[in-house]
Amino acid sequence: MKKSLIALAALTAFAGAASAQSSVTIFGIVDLAARSVSNGSAGSLKTLSPNGQSSSRLGFRGVEDLGGGMTAGFWLEGDLAADTGNATGMTWTRRATVSLNGGFGEVRMGRDYLPTFVNISTYDMFSYQGVSTISNLRNTFLASGGATTGVRANNTVSYFLPAMGGLYGQVTVAAGEAVQGNKHEGFRLGYAAGPFNVSAAYGKTDKFGTAIDDLKTVNFGGSYKLGFMTVQASYEKSDYSTTNQKLASAGVQVPVGAGTFKVNYIKASGSADTLSATLLGAGYVYDLSKRTSLGVGYGRVANGGNATLGAKYTASGNGPAGIKGGETSTGYDFSINHKF
Amino acid sequence: MKKSLIALAALTAFAGAASAQSSVTIFGIVDLAARSVSNGSAGSLKTLSPNGQSSSRLGFRGVEDLGGGMTAGFWLEGDLAADTGNATGMTWTRRATVSLNGGFGEVRMGRDYLPTFVNISTYDMFSYQGVSTISNLRNTFLASGGATTGVRANNTVSYFLPAMGGLYGQVTVAAGEAVQGNKHEGFRLGYAAGPFNVSAAYGKTDKFGTAIDDLKTVNFGGSYKLGFMTVQASYEKSDYSTTNQKLASAGVQVPVGAGTFKVNYIKASGSADTLSATLLGAGYVYDLSKRTSLGVGYGRVANGGNATLGAKYTASGNGPAGIKGGETSTGYDFSINHKF
Amino acid sequence: MKKSLIALAALTAFAGAASAQSSVTIFGIVDLAARSVSNGSAGSLKTLSPNGQSSSRLGFRGVEDLGGGMTAGFWLEGDLAADTGNATGMTWTRRATVSLNGGFGEVRMGRDYLPTFVNISTYDMFSYQGVSTISNLRNTFLASGGATTGVRANNTVSYFLPAMGGLYGQVTVAAGEAVQGNKHEGFRLGYAAGPFNVSAAYGKTDKFGTAIDDLKTVNFGGSYKLGFMTVQASYEKSDYSTTNQKLASAGVQVPVGAGTFKVNYIKASGSADTLSATLLGAGYVYDLSKRTSLGVGYGRVANGGNATLGAKYTASGNGPAGIKGGETSTGYDFSINHKF
Structure with a gap:
């Protein structure tokens, strides 16, 4: 539920300059999870983390007719780390855009999500957050390769198709502004009808880091509502030079009582053992209302490689540092998620 | 006065998705004080400071039924240093929480005030800000000991008692997340009836800094409305290893014309001369409305120790650096305080 | 169009504590420009920049009766760099003030615009932003001299005249707080009647940087509405020690179709060749509504000096670094500007 700030023609006499077409909405999520993560020989850590069922966030948006x-x-x-009062400062780096919409579709500019991310996260039942999410295994080659384009990009210009039956899609380009790892082109195309949704996306980040090759990501996924339950699956491949990672996921969610039970399984296999891992994730979300829910989550990551190597993957980034190759990371949490 | 953003059942037809139970409030204070502080041999400094009668702040809050x-x-x-346009960036470090309330009381998680701070500041007539406040003498052992828990803590989980006659109270724990000086447990218990209010609090911050002992703080206070005037007093003791500070305060506030005159006296005595000082503070607040007031403030801090030592205490942190032991710090200011 | 949050006497029954006199407005601009800037031998750069027709911004303001x-x-x-999601953090450094208004005029405190800036920017048809603005040539001696007072200052106290026929004016002082380049005194006086507006301002920043002299700025300007078109001109001189810059501008704006065509010419001549340059700027703004517009902009800066010197001036700061003396900078952009 969002609160339209005003913009009520009937109230113009009171509200002065407010016009009938105007509206600004304040919206957000405060999500806090009491979490424990055990990272193999690195030990375990208890935290309060701002991302149990989804990312905590704060935003403003508006539409003008x-x-x-x-x-x-x-x-x-922007992100909202409520556990620390967002001590690093409020930004709008989750999304900061201006749009024109019409019969032609939508033209949008600013910092925004990329087509490949929108596509892969659509088929993650855990909102790309917490101990059970595909995000825990997905390598966006930020650290090793220098790409800044795993989830969002600065300086984007996008075009979105208008409503055309069940077909939907977008094309996005991001200006590199002479910074390596920033320049990106991508698109997404999908089709939704009744209980059925499928889509695919492709993205290319120009020569980045010390690699002479572009980073190319392709992914696709689908979901199907089988009466009371929903099944979904996705596949992604990212590669540059001789480095690559393949991600396959499958999941199901079932209503149980006043809530929903979810389980998924992810398998990552890469060009190196340290890029390979599996994740078994499960969670139950109990709705106190449409806006507020309680949740429990569980995730178990089994890393590839061996103990002479540092492992990459853990059940959320809130555990202790130092897990090694071949070790497992286990996380569980209890969360409150409140949307406004 | 706060502005409920909307949440009006009668307006649902206009406001679209807004539900009858929803509300978001934007609130804050802009307080600016033209201030002069003289710090003994260090000289004096004139400033515009964001904390004459209370801390400047900006916030959002909401309740869902x-x-x-x-x-x-x-x-x-979050804090709002209007004198510089809050150049260091907007955070929500004053408080960032999510709560569930009911007949059972309140469960609250996030970054929050600690019981010992809530208790001591309740009996400070100067809102823990400005030239006259107990804050000017209170040592939270942040710098010397490494505790981060003098006022607030990250990663807290609290339980507050429901309304039970005049009894009130809370228990708060803060996860340390493996950072020294962060782990904290505390509680507060009080009783209010008619003109009368008393409360006590205790807090413990786990082994911090290089100290092998925990930092323990206990405080209590009371206030009494004697017809037209209010008297109040408090006492606090903090100690770890062989270091400690005791703080005693007494104050009175009296309505004078359209405003209120306040005066208090604080005595700090510590395990070292540099932890000892006295403060005489006085102020007058003139209300232009319920939300806007003008104020004048005065504070005089007499430091313990001698001139070979650096002194710790001044009448607000906005004076020149370099005051020495045994010297006095005097501050006065004129302020505008506007709440929204 | 701004959205008053509430403050409607008629709704007090619903809105609870909201009083009839209260109002908080959320306002802002998201402006994004696809821009290309060519800086002589330094080459060219394509960017998405947050300042096509005006600065992107976000703010809150309110008035109490x-x-x-x-x-x-x-x-x-505060500023709002939507191209990057304002990654450096949200501040209120554009303006953060509290005011008292009445028959006596206005007393205002906080971080605020300075009289000399308000005056010179009034006669800039390009809102002090983008490829065509006088800002591209105006030297505020921030880098070379250490003054922080070209546009705004921290710690200001201002007095504004009340409405007195067409006469308007302000006096502003900024406390230096012992930081070189911060202490400032200035004033502005103007007269507006019918199609006619003239004003002058003066400002002095106390001894700053290593200069023994104060930085003094004086400027004046005027505009005149000639039926369908508006002409305007301004002049400014800034100097300290033996360094100075003189800025002369002239411009005209004419309605063309549903939009406005603007063109201006600026000439800067300084005590050194590197302080001299000319700018020819032109733009067309097409209004989709009162709040949303499309724009195209063009600017061409011809630098003084010669190729052995680094040049100071470019058509917006979003081009490549390294332009040399005597070289030209050319910029053009296409922008969307959306006010809320």
Whole structure:
């Protein structure tokens, strides 16, 4: 539920300059999870973490009716680490865009999600957060390769298709502004009808880091509502030079009582043992209302490689540092998620 | 006065998705004080400071009715140094929490105030800010000992008692997350009836800095409304290893014309001369409305120790650096305080 | 169009504590420009920049009716680099003030614009932003001299004249707080009547950097609405020790179709060749609504000096580094500007 700030024609007499077409919405999520993560020989750590069922966030957005079926809009949204009071400062790096919408579709500019991320996260039942999410195994080659384009990019210009039956899609380019790892082009195309949804995406980040090759990512996925339950699956391959990672996921969610039980399994296999791992994740979300829920989560990551190597993957980034190749990381948490 | 963003059942037709139970409030204070502080041999400095009558701040909070006497809520609040446009960036480090309330009381998680701080500041007539406040003498052992828990802590989980006659109380634990000086446990218990309020609190920060002992703080206080005037007093003791500080305060506030005159006296005595000092503070607040007031403040700190030692205490942190032991710090200011 | 958050007497029954006099407004601009800048031998760069037609920004402000013709108010406004999601953190450094207004005029405190900036920017048709603005040539001696007072200052106290026929004016002082380059005194005086507006301002920043002289800036300007078009001009001189810069500008704006065509010419001549340059700027703004517009901009800067010297001036700061004396910088962009 979002709160339209005002913009009520009937109230213009009171609200002064507010016009009938105007609206600004304040929205966000405060999600806090009491979590324990055990990282093999590195030991375990108990934390309060801001991402149990989804990322904590705060934002402002608005839409203006331009007439003739056109609208203009803006969207500002940033991370909100409520466990520390967001001590590093409020930004709008989750999304900061301006849009023009009409019969032609949508033109959008700013910092925004990339097509490949939108696509892979659509088929993650855990909102790309917490101990059970595909995010725990997905390598965006940020550290090793220098790409900044695993999830979002600065300086994007996107075009989104208008509503055309069940077909949907977008094309996105991001200006590199002479910074290696920033320049990106990608697209996404999908089709949804009734209980059924499938989509695919492709993205290319120009020559980055010390690699002479572009980083190319392709992924696709689908979901199907089988009466009371939903099944979904996805596949992704990312590669540059001789480095690559393949990610396969399958999951199911089932209503149980006033809540939902979810389970998924992810398998990552890469060009090196340290890029390979599996994740078994499960969670139960109990809805106190449409906006507020309690959750329990579980995740178990089994890393590839051997003990002479540092392992890459853990059940959330909130555990102790130092897990080794071949070791397992186990995490569980209890969370409150409140949307506004 | 706070502005409920919307949440009006009668307006649902206009406000679209806004539900009758929803509300988000934007709130804050802009307080600016033209201040002069003289710090003994270090000289004097004139400033515009963001904390004349209370801390400047900006926040968002909301409450959702879950039915059955339960509510969920969030609270985001950060400092707002209006003198510099808050150049270091907007955070929510004053408070960032999510809560569940009901007949059982309140469960709250996030970054929050600690019981010992809530208790001591309740009996400070100067809102823990400015030239006259107990804050000017209170040593939270942040610098010397490494505790981060003088006022607030990250990663807290608290339980607050429900309304039970005049009895109130809370228990708070903060996860250390393997950072020294962060782990904390504390509680507060009080009783208020008619003109009368008393409360006590205790807090313990686990082994911190290079000290082998925990930092323990205990404090209590009371206030009494004697017809037209209010008297109040408090006492606090903090200690770890062989270091300690004792703080005693007494104050009175009296309505004078359209405003309020306040005066207090604080005596700090510590395990070292440099932990000892006295403060005489006085102020007058003139209310232009319920939300806006003008104020004048005065504070005089007399430091213990001698001139071979650096002194710790000054009448606000906005004076020149370099005051010595045995010297006095005098501050006065004129302020505007506007709440929204 | 701004959205008053509430403050509607008629809704007090619903809105609880909201008083009839209260209002908080969320406001801002998201402006993104696809831009290309060519800087002589330094080459060219394509960017998405957050300042096509005006600066992107986000703010909160409010007014409280104190009765008797008096009001109190606050204003918080910060920059909003939507191209990067404002990755450096949200501040309120554009303006953070508290005000008292009445028949006497306005007293305002906080971080605020300076009289000399308000005056020179009034006669810049390009809102002090983008490829065509006088800002591209104006030297505020921030880098070379250490003054921090070209546009705004921290710690200001200002007095604004009340409405007196067409006469308007302000006096502003900024406390230095013992930081070189911060202490400032200035004033502005103007007269507006019908199609006609003239004003002048003066500002002095106390001894700054290693200079023994104060930095003094004086400027004046005027505009005149000639039926369908507006002409305007301004002049500014800034100097300290033997360093100075003189800025002369002239511009005209003409309605063309549903938009406005603007062109200006700026000439800077300074005590050194590297302080001299000319700028020819032109732009067309097409209004989709009162709040949303499309724009195209063009600017060409011809630097003084010669190729052995680094040049100071470019058509926006978003081009490649390394332009040399005597070289030209050319920029053009396409922008969307959305106000809320």
